[in-house]
Amino acid sequence: MAVDLQKLKRKMRGVSSTRQVTRALQMVSSIKMRKARDQAGQSRVYRQYLQELMETFETSPSEVFPELAVSDSGQAILVVVFASDRGLCGPYNTNILHAVATRAAEIGRDHLDLVVAGRKVGATLARRGYTLLSRGLRPDESESELFLRDLSRDLLQHWQSGRYRRVDLLYSSLEGMTVLKPAYRTWLPIASDGEGAGKTARAGGNYIDEPVPDEVLRQSVLRLLSNELLSAYLQSEASEQVARMVAMDNATRNADELFSSLQLTYNKARQAKITQEICEIVSGANAIG
């Protein structure tokens, strides 16, 4: 009986220290989440203006960038996966893994190449035998500029190899406050019509262009491409923090529950032990008396 009590006590201590850790993680990620979400929101201004600018062009982007337009030679699809470097964020990474698996089932593994930013998911995908052109960390926001520039350069190089008919971005996006959803977006080929770019100019067009219309369009398309990467990156960053905050909140609550049920068992056992001892003493006394 006494051994049981000690065991219970130790378990309670364990649960309570785990709870401390999960609570701390939850608070850290809630601060990080606010920052990441704020950043994602602030970046929308530029994006909005850029899209408005794209709508003013009469020429479609594929005319100034024939090399980035639909290619006939390519068979495969290149998917850029944005996920997290660390675990403990609930279904965040598994959702992405599922999405990759679904895509692989659709088009066949031989036709799917991956570029992965995010250590956790990179390791798992490599183990599962996917073709990874590169995998690495998804760096912090402060270092994201350099990272995204390199990424964009690498992707364009892969595109020029002629092996691909599409480059897609896969990341986790936020829907509402806490709902995460894997999102796909086509990065290349650039839209030849519809989808914001290349639509007929709106009324009141007639823009003066410096130096020439095609050059302005070229520069805009380049920026749109890097902005797509930035947007996917920021979304995945913000949703990671949300996922971790929710996961850690749940973990803390579970620990609370576990702790109180252990407490109950412990108290019962202790009470039972005392009662038993009293019984023994009383019956012992009676026997003597």
Added chain:
Amino acid sequence: MPVTLKLCVPKRQVAQVEAEYIRIPSAEGNMGVLPNHAPLRCVLEPGIVRCRKADDSEEVFAVSTGIAMVRNNEVVVMADAAERGDKIDVERAQAAERRARERLQSMDRSVDIDRAEVALKRALVRLHASEKWRGH
């Protein structure tokens, strides 16, 4: 009627200023925008964006490359990087200038001349913008 400058970089909006006159560093040289300017799209070079406000005071920004559009008395500047004149770290800009000059003067063949020149230009623009700011 004033012209509004909306200056943003990919990650955020840097400033929104109402002004009487705005000058932007287009690829074809500096370009002034007064109220009721015709619609315009242009490529930007590293340079200085100046806004003269109604009370004759000025605001100065250093911008790197980018694109801009003018429409409905709005100047939307989408710069790859931008800083307000008073926020520029002069020492860092000077260091960048020195580095770029050294690279340009060295005989090393591995130096990317184009990149060094752009870096030099950027540094000079930032220094210039910061001087402009302190000038009044």
